[in-house]
Amino acid sequence: MARDVATLVAGAHEGRTRDIARLISMIEDGAPEVPAIMRDLAATSGHAQVIGITGSPGVGKSTTTAALISGLRARGERVGVLAVDPSSPFSGGALLGDRIRMQEHATDAGVFIRSMASRGHLGGLSATTPQALRVLDAAAFDTVLIETVGVGQSEVEVAAAADTTLVLLAPGMGDSIQAAKAGILEIGDVFVVNKADREGADSTVRELRNMIALGDHPDRGWQPRVVKTVASTGEGVDALISTIDEHRAWLAESGEGEQRRLRRARDEVEALAVAILHRRWEAGTDGGVLEKAAREVAAGRLDPHAAAEALVDGS
């Protein structure tokens, strides 16, 4: 342990990549210094615009992320990226072509890219992503992109953590219909039909617009937009950034941005509380109180609800 928390936090404030990376690693590992890190970061949060990027594998999330980085850099923003997508080249699962596209950003001091583990934590992303966001916020990134994958809990969690959520689709994958079923319509602020030079792009756009129009969007004040891009060539990316800006302006005017930040804080505090309890319940010899309770339940000597109440009241 060469450097203490205060030094690392000061380094992050100055935008030093190594210190930022080190702090996020400590958070991911659940290091004993995490409470001190959070304390030192508390007063500096709330400035970065957080953009969630989600969609099925193959729709071009990483290429779109790379294109957004370029577009945001071009207007002078500093950009942080958290990749919680296991198929993302940012987090290691790259095809060669994707890796090459990333290279230009890897050496840019105004860009910080970090992959996050998407599994293994109680509560999934929710326990560590918001804390990693705080670090990037303290490091004064203007925009943070969170890239994640798929249909499921992690995606909903990312939407909860983001100011603006982009849902990516590609033509002809049958995605739009599946998306509706899976409830993706409810989480998207902007729908991006990527690979729009492919056949079927217009009908995917039409289908999405119909679903948005028909969908159950009780007066939420923001009608989700549909944008076409070809992220690999950069086509449509400027329009996408303008749409994100529009949404950002709406968040500020409507007060919804404030609401989202409050909800985010609530989720973060709750996820941390659950993580603290998880450690307590597993601490001690013989697997801890949780393991003992589980053995009684598995043997049919105790019902799970009574076991849970005992755990809560003993904790």
Place this chain on the structure above:
Amino acid sequence: MARDVATLVAGAHEGRTRDIARLISMIEDGAPEVPAIMRDLAATSGHAQVIGITGSPGVGKSTTTAALISGLRARGERVGVLAVDPSSPFSGGALLGDRIRMQEHATDAGVFIRSMASRGHLGGLSATTPQALRVLDAAAFDTVLIETVGVGQSEVEVAAAADTTLVLLAPGMGDSIQAAKAGILEIGDVFVVNKADREGADSTVRELRNMIALGDHPDRGWQPRVVKTVASTGEGVDALISTIDEHRAWLAESGEGEQRRLRRARDEVEALAVAILHRRWEAGTDGGVLEKAAREVAAGRLDPHAAAEALVDGS
């Protein structure tokens, strides 16, 4: 409230569909009777074989589920189904063809089919699925099929709840490669290449077998199997059931079945404990203690870790 818990539980023991359905609804709704239900069910658990069925949209999960029901019914088993897949016809998002295939089972007294909400609960599936499983267990179903979708937390949770996890793929969807990336290889006990009459089935099988052989499967005692099916015609379904039986025998001999049940009890107790705390933290005026803490954190007056600790120690 026409009937009390003891009467409903007695009805479930006798396999009365309406009572089973009513108990599961009460669990899903978090009814005040849940602790009493769990108490009454405690001693009767642990007999049903639980089979998780997962895979991307379009691979034929529902058709496979229907084919498995038929196969298991043919040998006299009573079969329960929990559909937590938002795109499943069991849970409502059916195409007409799928619905027709379901009809034969809808009127069979030896089959109970139930859709479960996959969202909105803290902890996702984990809070209610194991409790619903207890109800089906008490109702003496021999096998319970849990159908879920996608890549993400909910899938991992289903694998944690199941004795045997089937991962479904279809040829030519690029699924096998994505599966490996997304960590699906780690959760599958049996890989089912469905729609095996389509081009590319054999290469998907080969690819899977290679990945399993190369994969990091540290002496876990069970080498995942790969089975080809055409669920829509029933082809390969008997072989799939035999493979499931093999896995079941291995679970019993190796002691792994006991380990999985213990782990399941642990997850269940913890999820219930978290749900109890969640309700306490949200109770009271003005959003409860959690909301108050979140407001302090959002304003930068309190760091999230300190807020979480206060929540835990005050609960």
